[in-house]
Amino acid sequence: MQPIRVLVVDDSAVLRRLVVMALTSADGVEVVGTAADGVEAVHEVLRLAPDLVVMDLEMPELDGIGAVRVLRRRGCNVPVVMVSTPTDDGAQATMAALAAGAADFVPKPVRATSAAEALGMLRADLLPVVRALVPRSLPRAPAAGAPAPSSSPDRTGPDAASGGGAGAPEPGPAGDEGVARGRATGHGGAHRSPVPPVPVPRSVPSRSAAPGPVLGPPPGAAPSAARPSPAALPGRGPGVAPALVALGSSTGGPEALAALVAALPAGLPVPVVVTQHMPPVFTRQLAARLDRLAALEVREAEDGDPLVPGRLLVAPGDRHLEVRRDGAGLVATLTGAPPVHHCRPAVDVMLRSAASAVGSGVLAVVLTGMGSDGRDGCADVRRAGGRVLVQDRATSVVWGMPGAVASAGLADAVLPLADIAPAVAAACRRPVLLAGRGAR
Incomplete structure (x- = not known):
């Protein structure tokens, strides 16, 4: 090798x-x-x-x-x-x-x-x-004047099977070593692999007394070869809409977030929370950059910030962001609890708290990233009746986090980055009837 x-x-x-x-x-x-x-x-x-x-x-x-x-x-x-x-x-x-x-x-x-x-x-x-x-299993470009290799490296190992836009590790614990930082979408990807079939979302046993609606196709159904339009993907029936959008990202996240957030409409009728794996100071600059690009108000979260429509809050470095009920509204709570997947902030922490507070009103979005942070949180979102979108392999710098969610059968849709903002906006235009149903 x-x-x-x-x-x-x-x-x-x-x-x-x-x-x-x-x-x-x-x-x-x-x-x-x-x-x-x-x-x-x-x-x-x-x-x-x-x-x-x-x-x-x-x-x-x-x-x-x-x-x-x-x-x-x-x-x-x-x-x-x-x-x-x-x-x-x-x-x-x-x-x-x-x-x-x-x-x-x-x-x-x-x-x-x-x-x-x-x-x-x-x-x-x-x-x-x-x-x-x-990934070490991928072939290398020879230096100028160097002879071409006599044979190609084996492409059948785990790296080849799970490689993303820039070479993704196999989703799971091996990709969780260290705290992942942010990577720029589409630039670092020297090696790309064909996009595999997307697993059909599996049935997730509900821990709620009031389970949400049936999620996506029935278990065992064959995935459609044609990708539906973005507007049709997030909805599961008339009158269903998210009350909160929760975005998680890591490797490649800053530029993926820049593209996604810039495409969201100013009148988005729900609040948005973001957890990006980044250390302190860098998250503040990330929020400032997103604020310059977005029609929404974007800033780094402070403890007790209300979650209101048209506002996006970014979890600060070295603090978990949790979503809590405060009377009829929602607030962001920041904690110094132990890291999860070696990460603080962690996507799993944000999504689990959102599922508990908002139930079926959560729309979770997992973008490019190293490791598997977000997979367990997405399972909680699905149990509560919420929905999950993930970025596809071809447009991810590393298909670790979104790949882990998709491989577990937890994604309602696997979309190219450019299709995610339209899908979110379309879902949020539906009247909110089931928001909060299934909250624990």
Whole structure:
């Protein structure tokens, strides 16, 4: 099995060496070169054809954002992972890099008190990202002048079976190592696999005394080869509408959210909550960017914020967002409870609380992401009578989270990213009659 070939770019020799050590300490990862600025990085990418680039944001000559833009203009879609300073300025620059086509980011270990601690933090953050973006079972593009491989790698292993837009890991615990950060949709995907048949939603036993309506096709029904129109997918009958939209995302989430949220109408008649796997500071900048793009009001959630129509609240880094009843209304509650799937905020926490508070009025949407966070929460949403949409494999950077939901038979529909906002808007135009039914 071929190793993952990585180019490391940083103007700081100390950090460059730490990144190299973090990568080479893992089996199956090979550092094929280094560069000290963006100009040299572009040259080395074109010369070495690495599988992935780890790049600093702030560099002389040409910074990381500029280097990503040059690579994308030249048609080079190699995944680029930025190493970002966890400050407001650094987070803002990170959002710009993701918009330019970077695949992901990891924070610099600025709070480390020793070189050993810094190395450990880089390994924990970086290695899961590298392995998610570049499955080792996929063939590598040869470097300039290199001979073509004599045979193709085996494409029948778990990576090939579950690979997403940029190479997805098999949904499940193996993809949950570390806290996933955000990746840009459609840019990091150097390898794509055919889209498999979508499993028919299975029957989910209800834990509620008042179960919701029957969900989707009956168990055992054959999936339709033709995809229905987005407007027809979320509804399960006249008069059924969500009272809350809950979005979960991770790997590739910032750009997926940007596309989805920008397409939602200003008059959306329900509140929206978002959990994106990101550390503190970065979620605040993510909310600010979404607010600039969206017709809705978007901001980072604060404890006790009311959930009102036309407003979207983003879970802050290092805090779970839970949905709670407050009289006749809903509020966002922030907690420091233990991480779930190594993540805080976690999508499962948000969805489980939403199912408990809103019942069949929940419309859950799971976007691109590494791991399986959201699968258990979607099971609770389905038990309560709510509905679930997931992003499809072809438009996901990593089809871990949405793939886990779909593979468990919990998705009412598996849609391309561009179809999700119209599906949500269409569902929300229906009059609310069953919202709250089945709440525990």
